[in-house]
Amino acid sequence: MNVSEAVETRRSIRAFLPDPVPEEVLRRVFVKAARAPSGGNLQPWHVWLLSGAGMARFRAMMAPRIARGLTDAPEYAVYPDRLWEPYRSRRFAVGEAMYARLGIPRGDRAARLRWFARNYDFFGAPAGMFLFVDRGMGAPQWSDLGGYLQTAMLLLRxxxxxxxxxxxxxxxxxTVSAFLDAPPELMLFCGMAIGRRDPEAAVNGLQAPRAPAEEWLRTVFE
Ligand SMILES: Cc1cc2nc3c(=O)[nH]c(=O)nc-3n(C[C@H](O)[C@H](O)[C@H](O)COP(=O)(O)O)c2cc1C
Structure with missing residues (x-):
């Protein structure tokens, strides 16, 4: 597989086959992904991998929380307040396309919440990853985490x-930090579900659109 194929075939997968991911493969990918660049070579990523019995213990801890709808007070805002255009419409469009594939109507808030909670089961994936960053780090280091994530996702492909x-x-x-015994100076940025895609699952047919390049690409070639 070349880089373009990895980029083109990567998409966010939200239904997985139960096949386990060999632990050496997980380790290989997430160690290799540390070849991702980072400003000043700070390498600000802190990674936890879950699989096998560790994942089973984690699921057993999470399941009753999810059943009761419990959450923690957020430590960071995922999006800015009152998202504006064109970002607002892009977010809306991908959400609607996903719920349409799932057959969940717009007004069925309970079903949408139930679907959202599947995040906390890693969408049924056999393996998972948590990515932390030192609380003292700022936007440039958070962007380094993005490079690490994409490198790992392409290596997974x-x-x-x-x-x-x-x-x-x-x-x-x-809850995640307590389970992992993560030191208090580390803050959870995100998780990642990892496994083999279920080709039968309608939700995996979603190809999230991209804005045409004219909306965001400018050139100074002359
Ligand atoms: C940092 C990051 C966090 C994300 N968080 C979630 C999430 O919590 N749940 C989810 O279903 N998708 C999540 N996504 C997936 C995005 O919705 C997805 O990348 C976007 O819609 C584009 O689709 P694609 O990844 O299939 O190309 C996240 C993506 C990124 C990069």
């Missing part, structure tokens, strides 16, 4: 694996 990055964990950060 090379291994025949799929993923979904998940900010949804921002509402479970204290």
């Amino acid at each position: 090379e291994e025949g694996l799929d993923s979904c990055p998940q900010e949804a964990w921002y509402l479970q950060h204290a």
Whole structure:
């Protein structure tokens, strides 16, 4: 697989086959992803991998929380307040396209919330990852985390694996940190579901649109 194929075939996968991901593959990918660049070579990522019995213990801890609808007070805002155009419409469009594939109507708030809570089961994936950053770090280091994430997601494609990055964990950060015994100076940025895509699942047919380049690309070539 070349880089373009990895980029083109990566998409956020939200239904997985139960096949386990070999632990050495997980380790290989997330260690190799640290070749991602970072400003000043700070390498500000702190990564936890979950699989096998560790994942089973984590699921057993989470399940009753999810059943009761419990969340933690968020530590960071995923989006700015009152998102503006064109971002607002882009977010709305991908959400509607996803719920249409799931057959969940707009007005069915309970069903949407139930679906959202599937984030906290890693959408049924056999493996998962949590990505933390030192609380003292700022926007440039958070952007380094993005480079790390995408490098890992492309390497997963090379291994025949799929993923979904998940900010949804921002509402479970204290619970996740306590389970992992993460030091208090680290803050949870996101999680990631990892496994093989279920090709039968309608939700995985979603190809999130991209804005035409004219909306965001300017050139100074002459
Ligand atoms: C940092 C980050 C966090 C995300 N968090 C979630 C999430 O919590 N739940 C989810 O279903 N998708 C999540 N996504 C997936 C985005 O919705 C998705 O990347 C976007 O709609 C584009 O679709 P694509 O990844 O299939 O190309 C996240 C993506 C990123 C990069």
